[in-house]
Amino acid sequence: MKILPLSLFAVAAALAFGGAAAQTTIRISHATPATSHYGVGTQTFCAEVEKRTAGRYKCQIQPNVNDERASIEAVQLGTLDATNTSTGPVSNFVPEVGIVDIPFLFRDYDHARRVLDGPIGQELLGKFTAKGLIGLAWTENGFRHLTNNRRAVVKPEDVRGLKVRTMQNPVHIQAFQSIGVQPTPMAFSELFTALQQGVVDGQENPIPVILSAKFSQVQKHLSLTGHVYSPAVLILSPKLWNALSDADKAAFREAAKIGAAAQRKKVNDDEASGIDQLRKEGVEVSKIDGAAFRTAMTPVFADFAKKYGAENIKRIQEFK
Numbered sequence: 160m161k162i163l164p165l166s167l168f169a170v171a172a173a174l175a176f177g178g179a180a181a182q183t184t185i186r187i188s189h190a191t192p193a194t195s196h197y198g199v200g201t202q203t204f205c206a207e208v209e210k211r212t213a214g215r216y217k218c219q220i221q222p223n224v225n226d227e228r229a230s231i232e233a234v235q236l237g238t239l240d241a242t243n244t245s246t247g248p249v250s251n252f253v254p255e256v257g258i259v260d261i262p263f264l265f266r267d268y269d270h271a272r273r274v275l276d277g278p279i280g281q282e283l284l285g286k287f288t289a290k291g292l293i294g295l296a297w298t299e300n301g302f303r304h305l306t307n308n309r310r311a312v313v314k315p316e317d318v319r320g321l322k323v324r325t326m327q328n329p330v331h332i333q334a335f336q337s338i339g340v341q342p343t344p345m346a347f348s349e350l351f352t353a354l355q356q357g358v359v360d361g362q363e364n365p366i367p368v369i370l371s372a373k374f375s376q377v378q379k380h381l382s383l384t385g386h387v388y389s390p391a392v393l394i395l396s397p398k399l400w401n402a403l404s405d406a407d408k409a410a411f412r413e414a415a416k417i418g419a420a421a422q423r424k425k426v427n428d429d430e431a432s433g434i435d436q437l438r439k440e441g442v443e444v445s446k447i448d449g450a451a452f453r454t455a456m457t458p459v460f461a462d463f464a465k466k467y468g469a470e471n472i473k474r475i476q477e478f479k
Contacts, residue, residue: 183216185399187241188224190347195371196429197391198222200298200422201243204393207414212407225348228327235291237398243422245300245391247326253294255286256392258467260330261460263453264475265388268302272423274478275390284392293395296415298422300365300389301430305382306374307361308354311445312382315339315455324350324362330463331363331387337459338452351377365389366437367429375440382445383434386452393418 187205189197198220205218224230228248233239235252250257258264265271274280275297287294305312305323312318319339325331327344335342343359353359354377361378363386369375393415403411438444464472 181215185216185218185240186221187218187243188221188230188239189243190225190227190230190245191222191368191371193220193222195222196299196301196367196422196425197243199425200391200393200418203421204243204414204418207417208411211410211414216407226346231292231394234394234396237396239396240399241295241393241395243298243391243393245326245389247328247331247389249392249394250328250330252292253283253286253290255467256283257328257330258463258471258475259283259390260328260387261463261467261472262334262386262456263449264472268388268423268427270478271388271390272299274475277478279475279478287394288397291397293397293400295393295395295411296419298391298393298419299426300391301367301426302385303363303365303387303389304369305361305363305384305386306369306378306380306442307382308357308377308379309360311380311443312384312447313445314448315452321361322359324353324359333462334386334456334459338455347372354378363387365426365430366433367426370429370433370436375437375442379441379443380445381434381437381442382447384447384452385449391422 185205185208187201189201191197201220205220209217227242227244228251230239230242231244231248231252234242246256246259250260265274280297284294284297305318307321307323309321310317315338320341322341322343323335324345325335325342332342332344345353350362351372351374354362354374362374363384364372369381400408434444
């Protein structure tokens with residue numbers, strides 16, 4: 160047998176094992192089931208990353224990781240590579256992002272998506288870096304609606320006294336308090352049981368979440384409040400981001416855009432069929448008096464203008 164010189168042996172070993180050694184596994188979480196809009200967006204992003212980096216990066220997806228705040232903290236610490244999260248807890252890390260959670264800020268999906276994909280949204284993503292996070296792209300959760308077990312909600316006075324689970328989001332909490340709701344922040348993982356046992360009367364989430372979480376099993380009334388457009392955001396750890404080449408960073412950004420588009424399409428599809436599905440599952444659906452709700456929240460809008468800047472809010476509202 161011919162003996163290879165040590166240097167040639169090293170080259171041969173590198174060729175034999177280099178592919179495996181060069182592959183990096185990205186651990187990425189989201190709060191909902193794999194079949195949800197978050198699952199679709201995350202899976203698409205991961206498939207595109209693997210394709211665009213010739214398999215050098217691939218994902219290990221962790222669905223149903225319900226504590227979004229803990230996931231963001233883990234990304235910040237570098238113990239988790241990425242998370243696809245609602246903006247609910249994000250303002251605890253990047254306060255400026257709280258502006259997008261102001262009730263009745265966006266007219267419709269088209270308006271919201273154009274704002275976030277345009278200069279305003281990109282400026283907000285730029286705020287993440289100083290907080291030890293990389294805001295890669297806006298994904299989507301959807302317009303939030305109210306469900307409860309006590310009564311149909313049509314007018315602002317109908318919500319008074321309802322105990323409603325909210326996210327740990329100061330904008331949401333303040334807005335609900337202003338119209339007489341008793342907001343009860345809790346982890347999403349605790350919500351189904353809390354509704355089942357009557358610990359809270361209701362909750363508020365987009366239709367895709369209401370569907371994927373099977374809340375029709377524990378809620379009687381759905382009110383199409385559309386009170387908040389809930390973006391989501393794909394966040395990466397600086398530890399991962401700073402290890403990427405410029406070419407790989409470009410590949411990740413393009414993959415994120417494609418993943419966001421897939422997530423938004425799933426939201427569209429769920430909303431198109433979801434309300435009828437919930438009716439079939441026994442949920443009573445009501446439309447609200449939107450103008451009355453906006454009027455009822457007028458005092459709290461003044462507080463938001465002081466906090467986030469009236470001009471910043473107007474810039475979003477008037478964006479074409």
